[in-house]
Amino acid sequence: MKKILILISILLVAFSLAACTPKEEQIEITFKQNKPEIDGQLQAFAAAYEAETGVKVNVVSCGGSSCSLGDMLRSDYASGNLPEIFTIDGIEAYNEWAAVISDLSAEKWVADTDVAFKVGGKVVGFPVNVEGWGMAYNADLLEAADIDPATLNNYDAYLAAFEKLEAMKVELGIDSVVSMAAGPGMYWVTGHHNFNSLLSNGLPYGDLSVTNALLAGNVDAARLGEYADWVNLLFKYADKTVLTTGNYDSQVGAFLNQKAVFLHQGNWVDGNLKDATFDMAFAPHGSSKTATDGIFVSAPAWYIVNKDSKNAEAAKDFLEFMVYNQIGQDYMVNKAGMIPAFKNVTIEPTGKLSKSVLTWAKAGKIYSWNQYNFSGEFRDNKLGPIYNQLASEAITVEQFKELITQAFKDNAK
């Protein structure tokens, strides 16, 4: 009896050790990305790729509020299993992984895109897609209120429109004019997206003058003043519950159910708005008194290739296949519903807001995303709480301006 017990325990220990031994097999690449909403489509594409080329692609999706790709990569790195391809979302992530990132300047797709991630003249990141945000509006409700969306391009136009809509709340059946979120967990709406209005609205694409001045702690009080009025306007005409405690679902839900005329989000909400029966599009932000003509468009994230992996070449082939093969293009645009970042792709997305982004982009009326020049810590822990204070009416617009100015000064130190 005892001998059997010993045998079992020895076997158990042995098996648990054996499970760690690696096996030899076909070329396999691991692909970790941060958009859980396209996981299924990507898995299907990877399967199709394997059927076509014999290379196995393991797709792992980690993102949203439940999973942090950065943490996952850090533990992968610590255990020596860094994936062949993974997503970076900007300069901060690039700096963290610079030591392992391949130079992709020689790739074929470089000539077909304007939004590749470049560092010091070298192309290092493959643009995942193109995204954009402005003020998404419900065209049907605006028409019912007799407001022409083309006039919405500065603070005064928005103020007039908001006042008019506020007065027609019962008639239109809405809870509030704007669907805005500034509660905990939603600081990416205020501290990332809305904040970018201050940095780039009305400036030429790629102009970092305002950003650099703020990074140095020099605050243009006039520009900040107009911006602060805009933030206050959005908060004032937003539903208080959604504003202070709402999550992504409640914010987008209010717009989908026609309980709000405007939505402060980007074209990624198309997936949530499939059931929408009304027309919608983007209008520029009203963060300045002078009119601005454009929305904020950029590649939100890039795929990079791990140069230390022995399968780095296979990983590059996989990315090229995505751009130039019919299956890859079909996956990017039709299946995943993304706006392609490559000029050779002629298929267009079907989402209404994605189409609007494409319209703005084709007209060249776009402003850049400069918010990632500030650290995640600054946006989430320093700016986010200040917006939240204003949203919960704990501070006035004057105090908001003072706190923001102070935050820039602290940050520059």
Added chain:
Amino acid sequence: MDKDKRMQKIVFWLFLAPALISFFMVQIIPFVIGFYYSFTDWSATAQITLNFVGLKNYADAFKDTTFLYSTIITSIYTLLNIVLVNVVAFGLALLVTSNIKFRNIYRAGFFLPNVIGGIILGYIWQFIFNRFVPFVAGSWGITYLTENLMLANSRTALLALVIVSTWQYAGYIMMIYVAALQNVPRDLIEAAQVDGATPWQRFKAITIPMVRPAFTVTLFLTLVNSFKQFDVNTSLTGVGPSTMFMGRAINGTELLAMNISNTSLILRNTAMAQAKAIVFFVVLVVFSLLQVYFSKKKEVEL
């Protein structure tokens, strides 16, 4: 005979091995490494050089106002939580050991929240605070509750955390009290009854002293658990509504464990987070030892 004993020993250690190995792998070794890292500029990134920086991380941690704020609100939270959990748990324990009907169903019912994971619980209560309370209050015409949502203000959000963790944890602590109450000798109580002691006197002079050992355990458990609160904090309030502290707007319900995790993941200062974790550990050990020491002194033995 001798061989048999040796065999027994081997079997004993083999059975113990999985637990011991995992304990060493995930507790002891990381703790030692982490202690070492807290004196370096460790960044957990792809640059491997590690420099010894002495006590710099500790100095930075003490200068960090968010760490100070988190320590303050975690202490407040812990204090409120210890009191509320124990009062509620003791009350429930008295209830389910009395002669009321369906007491076993109550016992199971009160314990049930404890089996639900803290993350899920947080999301359920978030729904209750954000949707259900305003809805009910709205239909009753109590506008104060629809306009002042509990999770929209940092002070009431902290209170919401206390409510939820009490709801979650009181049942568990109740079970410890139930066991202790059932061990109070009946003959003592009967003797007191014969001597004409009132129910309150019996409770104060017999029941309370007899369940003191249970207090030592429950106070320890609630103290440690409140201090280490992370899961309900994450799902119910997150970093919380902001608040003003020392002239800056900061996150209002970032308890210590979350502050440490955010120092590492958002501020990307892993070494300082490690130093904070060591400080956290020392504080927790000191408080727990003090609490156990003083609670033990008050225990009586028959």
